[in-house]
Amino acid sequence: MADYNTYRTTQGVGTRTAVVDEGLRAHMNKVYGLMSVGMLVTAIAAWGISTAAVGADGQLTQLGVAIYASPLKWVLMFAPLIVVFAFGAMLNRLSVQTATLVFYGFAALMGISISSIFLVYTSMSIIQTFLITAIAFAGLSLWGYTTKKDISGWGSFLIMGVIGLIVASIVNIFLGSPAMQFAISVLGVLIFAGLTAYDTQNIKNTYLQMAGSDRDFLGKAAIMGALQLYLDFLNLFMFLLQFLGNRD
Numbered sequence: 001m002a003d004y005n006t007y008r009t010t011q012g013v014g015t016r017t018a019v020v021d022e023g024l025r026a027h028m029n030k031v032y033g034l035m036s037v038g039m040l041v042t043a044i045a046a047w048g049i050s051t052a053a054v055g056a057d058g059q060l061t062q063l064g065v066a067i068y069a070s071p072l073k074w075v076l077m078f079a080p081l082i083v084v085f086a087f088g089a090m091l092n093r094l095s096v097q098t099a100t101l102v103f104y105g106f107a108a109l110m111g112i113s114i115s116s117i118f119l120v121y122t123s124m125s126i127i128q129t130f131l132i133t134a135i136a137f138a139g140l141s142l143w144g145y146t147t148k149k150d151i152s153g154w155g156s157f158l159i160m161g162v163i164g165l166i167v168a169s170i171v172n173i174f175l176g177s178p179a180m181q182f183a184i185s186v187l188g189v190l191i192f193a194g195l196t197a198y199d200t201q202n203i204k205n206t207y208l209q210m211a212g213s214d215r216d217f218l219g220k221a222a223i224m225g226a227l228q229l230y231l232d233f234l235n236l237f238m239f240l241l242q243f244l245g246n247r248d
Contacts, residue, residue: 034226038107045111050118096219121245129244133237144197161191188239199228
């Protein structure tokens with residue numbers, strides 16, 4: 001792992017430290033900027049689809065039936081998971097521009113996948129949960145960025161937790177157990193809170209290790225970092241919504 005202090009012991013320490021500091025700030029701003037646009041795309045897609053899915057009489061339109069009451073709902077449920085793994089595998093072969101478009105396309109697909117929250121929960125509770133998530137995410141990410149503690153050891157444990165959550169969630173689709181869903185939600189909040197701090201530190205350290213790399217590599221690293229934080233934020237929001245959301 002890169003040690004930030006090593007940059008202060010090299011020749012030309014003052015200039016190089018200033019360059020690294022400036023480059024790191026620009027890199028993190030790009031990561032957060034991409035993530036924020038991705039979240040905006042998701043919100044617009046989710047709201048737009050949920051609005052089109054319900055008619056003036058309060059009944060599902062043909063689009064709503066197709067998305068929420070036909071086998072297509074299973075495709076939309078699992079498609080983002082497939083896309084995110086495929087995107088990670090193909091990223092090195094894509095240009096920065098193409099990778100950015102794919103990321104935004106994924107964000108739109110995710111919006112369609114979670115659009116039913118606007119039919120299940122009140123708009124006010126969705127907004128309140130979003131604000132709570134944003135505050136929690138900002139605090140966790142800031143801690144991950146500024147802490148001197150090496151939390152890289154969290155990675156394996158947290159990834160195993162995510163895999164367990166995915167498996168348990170799929171099983172509970174068929175079981176429909178409220179107790180199991182509550183346990184999944186609690187663990188989900190804890191795991192993605194940890195991942196927010198872990199991923200932020202990892203993004204920072206990746207830049208420090210690769211600060212001399214070409215712009216194309218750093219551009220793709222920023223996109224991958226944005227994707228990681230986007231998924232952390234979205235999953236934290238969805239799990240918190242199960243606790244805090246008022247059903248419509």
